[in-house]
Amino acid sequence: MRILHHFPLSPYCRKVRLMLGEKRLPFEPLTERVWEQRREFANLNPAGEVPVLVEENGLVIPDSNVICEYLEEAYPDPCLLGRTLAERVEIRRLVAWFDQKFARDVTNNLLGEKVFKRLSGRGNPDGTALRVGYANIKPHLDYIGQLAESRSWLAGGALSLADFAAAAHVSCLDFIGDIDWSKTPAAHDWYARIKSRPSFRPLLNDRVSGINPPAYYANLDF
Amino acid sequence: MRILHHFPLSPYCRKVRLMLGEKRLPFEPLTERVWEQRREFANLNPAGEVPVLVEENGLVIPDSNVICEYLEEAYPDPCLLGRTLAERVEIRRLVAWFDQKFARDVTNNLLGEKVFKRLSGRGNPDGTALRVGYANIKPHLDYIGQLAESRSWLAGGALSLADFAAAAHVSCLDFIGDIDWSKTPAAHDWYARIKSRPSFRPLLNDRVSGINPPAYYANLDF
Structure with missing residues (x-):
């Protein structure tokens, strides 16, 4: 059986879970608490980070970006990374936008700290980081809204990895109750569409000890 | 003419310059000082970062990773991202290793601070960051040395993007005199091989006002 070493509230792991789900590739999720620095896990991935995918043939694939590129090459149907060069540039641009810029501006400051x-x-949340994170959340959701209003999906006419990268970060922030959906109707409508996909259901069932998501977190009509 | 918006001492820009050079794709380099936040540049890349490649047909490609994936797809010869799925995983794993882990452990603490x-x-270098960076440089160069001793090139039998990602970071640190080559002979031998490639020559001619690289920086016999 294919194995995914992951952590439920990691947006990078969620992106990979969504991609595996959309491609209908069954896998066994194993939770890894990377901060415990298990030696067996370090042997699997010297970088010490999740996600790590282990294929049935033994191929070990670390890093969410490496995994997604691999999955698209190994299992091209359905196509989630675009068909033309320009489509692929735009999808990958947005994946980098969410995994790097959104992460630095928002996710690391809120999910990371809290x-x-x-x-x-590593102690209590830093007040300055939290303020920066809250200040950045609205412009970033507005950007998602702008994209979603001018296109069918974030990167163009087709659902793609760009949507999963965005939804992975947004869903983690939603889990900790940090998104005020009433203020960003366009982003809300996009998120409602992606949240209702079968690939999303396992993410809505995630439970993390000590953290209770708000009641609307798993609700498709939020 | 193809244009690359870049900064000479950015390892991500250097990685792209090496790839363009190896694929013999001519380009005009334009230096962008991203911290000046020029509006025209923000219009080109909302993320506000270099490198950005602009193709002759007008296609705008931001982010070093997106650019390298694009170049490999648009100009597949010579192959720099591997042929089999396993080769491509190992090359991309190492690119992520250098652009993320090496960057976080070493480059950001030394090049970033100094x-x-x-x-x-943004002020003077932080002493703690410098100490962390100097402490991490040796184990990272040892890892490069181990890879280079057990394989022809870092990711396997063929020269690949993994070598360029590594050499891009190492060359920036070498520019500011932070690498003691006498302590890592295996990494030295690998770097001497890659440094002697024609694609590397423009990097050895880089000059940045206010920073003088050590005499051996551009020397092929260092």
Whole structure:
């Protein structure tokens, strides 16, 4: 059986889970608490990070970006990375936007400070980081809304990895109750569409000890 | 003419310049000082970062990773991202290793603190960051040495993007005199091989006002 070493509230792992789900590739998820620095896990991925996918043939694939590129090459149907060069550039541009810029501006400041800092025993959230994170959330959701209003999906006419990268970050912030959906109707409509996909259901069932998501988190009509 | 918006001492831009050079794709390099936040550049890349490649047909490609994937798809010869799925996983794994882990452990702490902080007017280097960077440089060069001793090139039998990603970071640190080559003979031998490639020559001619590289920086017999 294909194995995914992951952590439920990691947006990078969620992106990979969505891609595996959309491509209908069954896998066994194994939760890895990377801050515990297990030696067996370090042998699997010297970088010490999740996600790591292990294929049935033994191929070990670390890093969410490496995994997604691999999955698209190994299992091209359905196509999630675009067909033309220009489509592929736009999808990958947006994946980098969410995994790097959105992460730096928002995710690291909110999820990083409130959840991962506590879980890994690195102390209390930093007030300045939280303020920066909250200030950045609205412009970023507005950008998602702008894209979603001018196109069928974030990167163009087709659902793609760009939507999953965005939804992975947004869903983690929604889990900790940090998104005020009433303020961003266009982003809300896009998120409602992607949230209703079968590939999303496992993410809505995630539970993390000590953190209770708001009641609307798993609700498709939020 | 193809244009590359870049900054000479950015390892991500250097990786792209090496790939363009190896694929013999002519381009005009334009230096962008991203911390000046020029509006025209923000219009080109909302993320506000270099490198950005602009093709003759007008296609705008931001982000070093997106550019390298694009170049391999648009100009597949010579192959620099591997042929089999396993080769491509290993090359991309190492690119992620250098662009993320090496960057976080070493480059950001040394080049980031000593060069980019000053250039962008964010003050003096942080002593703790410098200590962390210097402590991490040796184990990382040892890892490069181990790879280079057990394989022809870092990711396997063929020269690949993994070598360029590594050499891009190493060359920037070498520019500011932070690498003691006497301590890592295996990494030295690998770097001497890659440094002697024609694609590397433009990097050895880089000059940045206010920073003088050590005499051996551009020397092929260092």
